[in-house]
Amino acid sequence: MELYTEKEAFFNCAFLAALANGTSVIHEVNATPEIESFADYLRNLGAQVNINNNQWEITGTNFKYEKPLNLDWVGNDFPHQKRNRKIIECLLNGEPFNCEEKIPVKDSLIRELSTFGAEVEWKLDGPDESDELAKRFARMQKIKTEKKWVCNIPPVHTLLARDRYIPGDATQAAFLTLAASLTPHTEATIKAVNLDPTRAGIFAAFKKLGADIEVVSRRERGNDVWGDLNVKTAKNLIARKLNPDLLSICLDEIPLLAALACFTESEGIAEKEKETILKLPPWAIDFYRPxxxxxxxxxxxxxxxxxxYEEGLIIRGKTDIVGEGFDCQNFPVLGLALSVLNRKAKSKEPVKGIECVEKVYPPLPNR
Known part of the structure; x- marks a missing residue:
């Protein structure tokens, strides 16, 4: 099964290529309409962009760009988007960037900067978990020993052109994984999936609920990780409590996770063991409430x-579902999830508003 190129990672890579010195090549790009339109943005910035047979050649401006730059493509709703916007602003102004994060959410811009030759420090800072004596001493002294991710980027004066490959979209792969997991007697291979730990949390969440997923071909090149997923029909889905640390790296796929949770069963007799609890990070509650x-x-x-509830969603699964009149309310990923539930419910009606899905994920020939 073929996937579209991961959009946000591609935007980060192509933008840095447009600022770099020389010609970068991004190979095997399966472009969505949003990715295709990004070429015009890069040209307006001053870069030369040639597209031939899914290969993008981007000749950068060596920081001689048209001012001011519109950074709407970065977004400004989530913590990682606010961080990325600040990184780009510091990059363009020749200023250093420093930050600390408890969880490294969607760090593709930081990794791309390192790939394009910027000096980047991106490390986990905190106590050694294997040092039991230090941990006991900290508890006795009531010292907090939280780990954190530290990012330090000195002023960047030039970026070097690179040959790049951006793996397939993790959200689209998660949709195909959900469909395969809930379809009887199914085994599917999903090719070249982005396995960056800060982007592919949905597969860990699926597996925690009992999905049968195996990475059958894992590849690494530089700062990139991708691979093929083998997915089989899930035989024993179990209700679990999923914590904010895990959900913070798969918030885009919450509707797909909720759809899988509809079919979980209890592992014990206690009432709380019959429910899948999706506990979102505190900062995400208000934004994701609609x-x-x-x-x-x-x-x-x-x-x-x-x-x-005040921290997320509680779902008590069942063996079979029924229903007519599903409505994705213009949420594309919810539309993907409901297309699977609609089929499981044997509904004769299409999902309302499903058109919004094809605007983001139009059909691919081998999909």
Whole structure:
């Protein structure tokens, strides 16, 4: 199964290529409409962009760009987007950048900077977990020993052109994984999936619920990690509590995770063991509430017991679902999840608003 190129990682790579000295080549680009339109943005910046047979050749400006730059493509809603925007602003102004994060969420811009030759310090800082004596001493002294990720980037004066490859979109791969997991007697291979730990958390979450997923071909080049996934029909999905640390690296795929949770079973007899609990990071609650409410309404249509609480979503799975009239409410990833639930419910009606999905993920020939 073929995937579209990961959009955010591609944007970061192509933008740095447009600032670099020389011609960078990005190979095997399966471009969505958003990616295709990004070529015009790069040309307006002053870069030369040639596209031939899914290969992008970008001749950079060596920081001689047209001012001012529009950074709307970066976004400004999530912590990693705010961090990336600040990194780019420091990059363009020749200023150093420094930050600390508890969880390294979507760090592709930081890794791309390192790939293009910038001096980047991106490391985990904190106590040695294997040092039991130090941990006991810290507890006795009531010293907090939280780990954190530290990023330090000195002023960048030049970037070097590179040959690059950006793996397939993790969200699209998660949709195909969900469909394969819930389809009887199915085995599928999904090619060249982005396995960057800060982007591919959804597969760890799926496996925690009991999905049968195996990385059958893992490849690394420089700062990039990707591979092929072998997915089989899930035979034993188990209700679990998923914590904020895990969900913070798969927030884009929450609707797909909720859809899989609809079919989980209890591992014990206690009431709490019958429920899958999706506990979101505190900073994400307000932003994701409209999406959570849309998920809740659709799961109720399917006859699934669920509820929204102050920290996320609770779902009590069942063997089979029924229902008509699913509505994705213009959330594309929810549309992907509901297309799977719609099929499981044997609904004769299409998902309402499903058109929004094809605007983001139009059909690929081998999809």
């Amino acid at each position: 999406l959570l409410e849309a998920i809740y309404k659709n799961l109720k249509i399917a006859g699934v017991e669920c509820g929204i």
